[in-house]
Amino acid sequence: MYRLGDSVVFTLYGESHSEYIGGILDGIPKEMEIDTDLIDKELTLRRPSKGIGTPRTEPDNVEFLSGIRDGRTTGESIHYTIRNTDTDNSKYDVFNRTPRPGHADLPALVKSPDHKIKGGNQFSGRLTVSVVVAGCIARQFISRYGITVAAFTRSIGKIKDDKERTFDDAAVSKCHATRAASADLDSMMTKEILDASAEGDSVGGVVECIAVGLPIGFGGTWFDSLDAEIARAVVAIPACKAVEFGKGFGLAGMKGSESNDPYYYDNGIKLRSNNMGGILGGMSDGAPLVFRAAFKPTPSIGKEQDTVDLEQMTNTKVKVEGRHDPCIxxxxxxxxxxxxxxVIADQIVRGL
Ligand SMILES: Cc1cc2nc3c(=O)[nH]c(=O)nc-3n(C[C@H](O)[C@H](O)[C@H](O)COP(=O)(O)O)c2cc1C
Structure with missing residues (x-):
């Protein structure tokens, strides 16, 4: 079991090919109406898109075991499971002897030799089904405070979206298979994925996330900072290797006079720019919260790669067959x- 949060606590369990995966969400107040159609819609966004995703297309039938009655929260633990219908893991046996470069196989096998590789085990992207269910309930909770969150694809491989983007652009991306902010970028990014896939290869890219409605001063300090807690949660997503807020690494090369976001008054305190990504001292400065997360290319690829035979301790090759996303x-x-x-729901309930 893996946990996130202090007051709104999300507990995640399961493995890619276990019979069930699921989650328990504690701390969501009672009497909140839950829109399960929205949960289904968000699960559809997580599913692989035809052509550019893995052909593994099992249904994500969520069964709520407790915490929701007659469509409303009871205030008890919200416990739900999703049955994995596709539990055939025979194609993965080979990775117990010849671990895939870039995947968790080698460190996982050295750490727990008896816990054999069956798919991606607990490291698998499959577990994100459960994350999306809990996240959607949290989304419905934070919307009561006027806070909304949307993400879009900033880049895939060599294709980069260089335009200034708003929350509305991010919301529109939900119509596009690649989650690009425009139809043109969607076709270019689709081609980038298909070209890599045709070569038995994979590509990575950057997701940008925007949250609006956070009041000035919202968020904790030091290890409870809003940015610190978001960064921790986002980097925990399999294949995420970096997170930056606002101009992020770009700030390192700017002068203070360029990087500071000056204030002005117009029916409230506003900022002329948003280089800090809406965060100062771990708290919202009232501008949209903006951060980017970099995802590496999918590790399981059809190209032959160097590895080690763990039984013989000799050099050998491995090639991955089976169902894999050419781009995550x-x-x-x-x-x-x-x-x-x-994270935002947790910080609301903690009163930060
Ligand atoms: C939604 C999603 C789908 C993924 N699909 C695959 C996949 O099909 N094949 C694969 O090798 N890795 C996939 N991954 C990534 C691996 O789970 C991840 O790279 C691996 O567990 C190692 O963890 P790390 O990259 O965070 O170090 C996926 C990740 C996510 C978030």
């Missing part, structure tokens, strides 16, 4: 939104 980014966008909603 389009599916990761909703997962990034989900963990962001969970």
């Amino acid at each position: 980014v389009p599916r990761a966008a909703i997962v990034v939104e989900s963990v962001t909603c969970l």
Whole structure:
């Protein structure tokens, strides 16, 4: 079991090919109406898109075991499960002897030799189904405070979206398979994924997430900072390797006079720019919260790669067959939104 949050606590369990995966969400107040159609819609965004995703297309039938009665929360633990219908893991046996470069196989086998590789085990992207369910409930909770979260794809492989983007652009991306902010970028990014896939290869990219409605001063300090807790939750998503807020690494090369976001008054205190991504001292400065998360290319690829035979301790080759996403980014966008909603919900209930 893996936990996120202090007051709104999300507990995640399961493995890619276990009979069930699921979650328990504690701390959501009672008498909140839950829109299960919205949960289904968000699960669809996580599912692989035809052509650019893995052909593994099992249904995500969520069964609520407790915490929701007659469509409303009871205030008890919200416990739900999703049955994995596709539990055939025979194609993965080979990775117990010849671990896949880039996947968790080698460290996992050295750490727990008896816990054999069956798919992606607990490291699998499959577990993000459960994250999206909890995130959608958290989303419905934070919407009561006027806070909304949307993400879109900033880049895939060499294709980069260089335009200034708003929350509305991010929301529109839900119509596009790659989660690009425009139809043109969607076709270019689709081609980038298909080209990599045709070569038995994969590509990575960047998801940008925007949250609006956070009041000035919202968020904790030091290890409870809103940005610190979001970064922790986002980097925990499988294949995420970096997170930056606002101009992020770009700030390192700017002068203070360029990087500071000056204030002005117009029916409230506003900012002329948003280089800080809406965060100062771990708290919202009232501008939209903006951060980017970099996802590496999918590790399981059809190309032959160097590895070690763990029985013989000799050099050998491995080639991955079976169902794999040539690009994780389009599916990761909703997962990034989900963990962001969970962190914000937790900070609301903690009164930060
Ligand atoms: C939505 C999603 C789908 C994923 N699909 C695959 C996949 O099909 N094949 C694969 O090798 N890795 C996939 N991954 C990534 C691996 O789970 C991840 O790279 C691996 O567990 C190692 O963890 P790390 O990359 O965070 O170090 C996926 C990740 C996510 C978030």
